[in-house]
Structure formats: structure tokens, C-alpha cells
Amino acid sequence: HPKIKVCERLCSTEDCMPGTGTYLRHGYIFASLAGYVLRKNQGEELPVISVVRETETQLLPDVGAIVTCKVTSINPRFAKVHILYVGSTPLKDRFRGLKCHVLNCSLQVETYKSFRPGDIVLAKVISLGDVQSNYLLTTAENELGVVVAHSEAGAQMVPISWCEMQCPCTHAKEFRKVARVQPEYLQA
Structure with missing residues (x-):
């Protein structure tokens, strides 16, 4: 497969749904990073098109995935983390995550009362990565x-x-x- 450049147009939103490493503009899906195209069929829906960084298919965090991460820093609004595992599989590359701590709609707890740098945390991916590979994560469930x-x-x-x-x-x-x-x- 040929290597894709950043901002290269991949296909129309009529043909595919955007996945990791992509973004939408004017009805088309573009690559948000340089790499190789990966298409996944999910049932009867349109295939999901993603861009991965290596020739081999690497595991990428996906919406709904449970990830293990290490807190690198905190501020009053969120904790910055490095995602280490997706499920029980270690990642080859480090992915950055911005973790939003939400217990429920009515109860907000300050970040410093929830996490400290160096903590190992289980979280769920609620939003896919962007150009900088930032993922939005949550620990709202009891198991997280x-x-x-x-x-x-x-x-x-x-x-x-x-x-x-x-x-x-x-x-x-x-x-x-x-x-x-x-x-x-x-x-x-």
C-alpha cells in the first residue's frame, strides 16, 4: 500500500466513516497523520477508514476501549496521561490522552483529588485521537x-x-x- 501524506484526501463520507488518524472536511475524509490506510468493516454500516503510522497494522485506541495509562501531569481541569495498554495489549507507540474526570452529571470532583502524576489508571476512550494523538478518556464508571x-x-x-x-x-x-x-x- 502506498504511504499517505498528512492532509491527503482519502474518500467521501458516502463511502466510509472516519476513524483514527483522520478528519472530516466538506464531505470528505482526510488523513490527519502520515501513514498507511486501514479499512475495517463493522456489520452493515459503512467501513471505517483509519490511518496508522506503521506498515503493519498496529493496535489503536478506539471509542469504548478500556485503556491502562500512566498520569504524567495534572491541572485543575484534567490529567494528562500516556496510554500504555489497550485492553491487555501493550502499545508500540505512546499515545497521549487527556483524561476528563466525570463521576456523574451532578457531582464534580477536583482533578487533584482524583489523580497524581505516576498513578496507573484504567479509563475508557470516549473520543478518538487528533493530529497530536490526543484521546479524551473518562473514569466515570465504578470499575475505572x-x-x-x-x-x-x-x-x-x-x-x-x-x-x-x-x-x-x-x-x-x-x-x-x-x-x-x-x-x-x-x-x-
Whole structure:
């Protein structure tokens, strides 16, 4: 397959639906990154057209996918993360995600009370990447949130509620949006 350039027109929206690595303009789908075209048929709908960076088909985060990521920084509105795994499959390239923390429509919790840099988090993809490979993620479900966090003393913290973890050494408590996951998911 020939390599596609950034901004190259791929097809009409009558023929395909836009996927990862693409954008819409005036009824046509364009490549938002340089790479190779990938088409996926999903049932009776139109095929989804995506652009991937390598010759081999690489796994890309998709809407609805559960991802494991590491928090790199936080600000009052969101946490920046690197997506490490899609499901249980490690990614070859690092993808950046902008995680929006939403518990439900009526309850907003500050980002610093939910995540800290270095935390390992389970999240769900709610929006596909753009030119910079930014994905919008959520931890709104009970099963999503922080799964591994370390205290200032360097010990792995233990969840004590849905919103707090505790250091086993110093017994200091810290706020986190704790994921309610089964122990077997934490063994890896």
C-alpha cells in the first residue's frame, strides 16, 4: 500500500466513516497523520477508514476501549496521561490522552483529588485521537480509576474507599478516584 501524506484526501463520507488518524472536511475524509490506510468493516454500516503510522497494522485506541495509562501531569481541569495498554495489549507507540474526570452529571470532583502524576489508571476512550494523538478518556464508571498509586514514602498504596488510598508504611491517606477492579487485574 502506498504511504499517505498528512492532509491527503482519502474518500467521501458516502463511502466510509472516519476513524483514527483522520478528519472530516466538506464531505470528505482526510488523513490527519502520515501513514498507511486501514479499512475495517463493522456489520452493515459503512467501513471505517483509519490511518496508522506503521506498515503493519498496529493496535489503536478506539471509542469504548478500556485503556491502562500512566498520569504524567495534572491541572485543575484534567490529567494528562500516556496510554500504555489497550485492553491487555501493550502499545508500540505512546499515545497521549487527556483524561476528563466525570463521576456523574451532578457531582464534580477536583482533578487533584482524583489523580497524581505516576498513578496507573484504567479509563475508557470516549473520543478518538487528533493530529497530536490526543484521546479524551473518562473514569466515570465504578470499575475505572486509579489501580496503582505510590505514596510519598514510595510504598504502593492500598485502597480504603472509592475516593481514598492509604500508605501501608506511614498510614497517610490521599484522595484518589479508586477503580473497583478484581484482584486478578492487579497482578500484571
